[in-house]
Amino acid sequence: MATPTGNTSTPHFKGETSSVGSVGSPASHIDHVLIVGAGLCGLATAIGLGKAGIRVTILERSSELREIGAGIQIPPNAARVLSHLGLLDRIATHSVRPRDIVLRSYSDGSTLRSLNVDPDAQDSYGFPLLVTHRADLCKILYEEALNLGIAVLFGCSVQQIDFARPAVQLAAGETMAADLILGTDGARSICREALLGHADPPRPSGKLIYRVCIDIGVMSRHPEVADLIHPPRIHIWLGPAAHVVCYGLKGVFNVVISQPEDDKGISFDVQKGDLEKLRQSFQTWEPRLRKLLELAHETLRWSLPSSRQIESWVHPRGHFALLGDATHSTFPVIAQGAAMAFESALVLSSLLCSANSTAQLIALLHVYNRVRFPRTSKVDELSRATLDYLEMPDGPEQVERDRRLRDHGPGEGEVFALVDPEIQSWLWGFDARAHAELSWGKYVVENEALGLDEDNPAARATD
Ligand SMILES: Cc1cc2nc3c(=O)[nH]c(=O)nc-3n(C[C@H](O)[C@H](O)[C@H](O)COP(=O)(O)OP(=O)(O)OC[C@H]3O[C@@H](n4cnc5c(N)ncnc54)[C@H](O)[C@@H]3O)c2cc1C
Numbered sequence: 001m002a003t004p005t006g007n008t009s010t011p012h013f014k015g016e017t018s019s020v021g022s023v024g025s026p027a028s029h030i031d032h033v034l035i036v037g038a039g040l041c042g043l044a045t046a047i048g049l050g051k052a053g054i055r056v057t058i059l060e061r062s063s064e065l066r067e068i069g070a071g072i073q074i075p076p077n078a079a080r081v082l083s084h085l086g087l088l089d090r091i092a093t094h095s096v097r098p099r100d101i102v103l104r105s106y107s108d109g110s111t112l113r114s115l116n117v118d119p120d121a122q123d124s125y126g127f128p129l130l131v132t133h134r135a136d137l138c139k140i141l142y143e144e145a146l147n148l149g150i151a152v153l154f155g156c157s158v159q160q161i162d163f164a165r166p167a168v169q170l171a172a173g174e175t176m177a178a179d180l181i182l183g184t185d186g187a188r189s190i191c192r193e194a195l196l197g198h199a200d201p202p203r204p205s206g207k208l209i210y211r212v213c214i215d216i217g218v219m220s221r222h223p224e225v226a227d228l229i230h231p232p233r234i235h236i237w238l239g240p241a242a243h244v245v246c247y248g249l250k251g252v253f254n255v256v257i258s259q260p261e262d263d264k265g266i267s268f269d270v271q272k273g274d275l276e277k278l279r280q281s282f283q284t285w286e287p288r289l290r291k292l293l294e295l296a297h298e299t300l301r302w303s304l305p306s307s308r309q310i311e312s313w314v315h316p317r318g319h320f321a322l323l324g325d326a327t328h329s330t331f332p333v334i335a336q337g338a339a340m341a342f343e344s345a346l347v348l349s350s351l352l353c354s355a356n357s358t359a360q361l362i363a364l365l366h367v368y369n370r371v372r373f374p375r376t377s378k379v380d381e382l383s384r385a386t387l388d389y390l391e392m393p394d395g396p397e398q399v400e401r402d403r404r405l406r407d408h409g410p411g412e413g414e415v416f417a418l419v420d421p422e423i424q425s426w427l428w429g430f431d432a433r434a435h436a437e438l439s440w441g442k443y444v445v446e447n448e449a450l451g452l453d454e455d456n457p458a459a460r461a462t463d
Helices: 040-051 077-084 088-093 120-125 136-147 190-196 216-220 274-282 288-294 337-352 359-389 396-407 421-428 433-452
Strands: 032-034 055-060 071-074 102-106 110-114 130-133 149-153 158-162 166-169 176-177 180-183 203-216 233-239 241-250 252-260 300-307 319-323
Touching: 032 040, 040 055, 040 136, 040 337, 055 088, 071 136, 071 252, 077 088, 077 120, 077 337, 077 359, 077 421, 077 433, 088 130, 110 337, 110 359, 110 396, 120 421, 130 136, 130 252, 136 149, 158 190, 166 359, 176 190, 203 216, 203 274, 203 288, 216 252, 216 288, 252 274, 319 359, 337 359, 359 421, 359 433
Parallel strands: 032 055, 032 180, 055 149, 102 233, 180 319
Antiparallel strands: 071 130, 102 110, 158 166, 166 176, 203 252, 203 300, 233 241, 241 252
16 A cells, blocks of 8 residues: 655645535534445545534444555546545545546557547546545545544444434444444445345346556566556457456556456455466457566456445435445446445535434435435446447447447447547536535425425425
């Protein structure tokens, strides 16, 4: 894990304001929030609440922070959230700003489409697209949580939730109560199952993910792959039933490979993969990609989980909500899973700051659910359609896809979401905090117009 450098020449982004607490008055009516899971979503949610003056405890099953050291893309909509949380400058010092996203043919590596992101993302949306080490991102969030006085308790596995009290029961038998419980325990979520009232494990998606990291120093000594490092780019190879995404981080080149799951029963947990077998399956791919795999010393792999979208993220009693991968499983093809979790974290924490009575809590949670579900569902659908599009089998459809990508300018109606300017703007231009303010304002106006009383605030929010 890299250590923060304390670099004073930090780039400062438009909007780096750390402004969560200014959404409304501090939510003093909520004394204590318990968050289940210290992943990216749990930490970001805790920071949003902590900045609003709310006391937060995070319960994490693992014995330590567990974001293993590969890369993550931070698209402009996520960068905006991190800026609102006052973290983007710090994250940027550990990140790389890719110049383009390049879609490539698997067979000869030729460019099918190149999409500028630096400076275009900053110019269009006010925030850049960054790529960074997950471990660095996680560490910055964790340190900020500690600075805010948030308690992060490791080795605390939540087993059950009592929605009436509300309280959680830990594996060790201990019970902990709070005013509000938030489930951010990822794709294999105990919290989600407790809310649904039945088992709901993720299913295998039929895809295997391989991760390979190559030392950039080693790579730069091999001229045939050196052009993948400079200028910094996100390279995506489109191939039959597989695709590859790679980009350079500080010191390491991050390669993520999606392949069909050949053996049934491969675990969702990260395991050591068979590098020789992986190399064999890329024999028909362009030479640079084969060289990358030749330079690798090891690979990790896991089965990509797929969960059913659930519409209801809030318990009817109003003291519990789900966020992040626990609510939806976004396939990692448009780099929006963590971005959706960050957006939800900011929407929920901003809404909680807007309430001025405990009676409004249930309404707030329903407003949160109502505004987040349509967006995350659409992103899930986009990610699934994009996976099929990137992994089309060779044939007439693939030839037509490649022709369209090569020949068209910025195109409308392209399945690869980021190529369609309207979808790109919907994804990357989203302002989670403004959205939260607008939604709450609308709710208040609607309720006033209907003359609804504060004792029944959910009535309007659930429609
Ligand atoms: C290959 C790949 C590449 C990706 N790339 C990107 C990208 O470039 N950009 C992007 O935005 N997203 C990306 N994503 C998606 C992103 O990684 C996830 O959406 C995000 O990490 C989800 O965060 P989370 O906090 O909701 O869940 P998790 O990260 O799964 O965290 C859940 C936490 O809860 C803990 N926990 C679980 N059960 C319990 C329990 N019972 N009690 C206590 N604690 C518990 C876990 O130990 C864990 O720490 C990618 C995903 C994959 C697989």
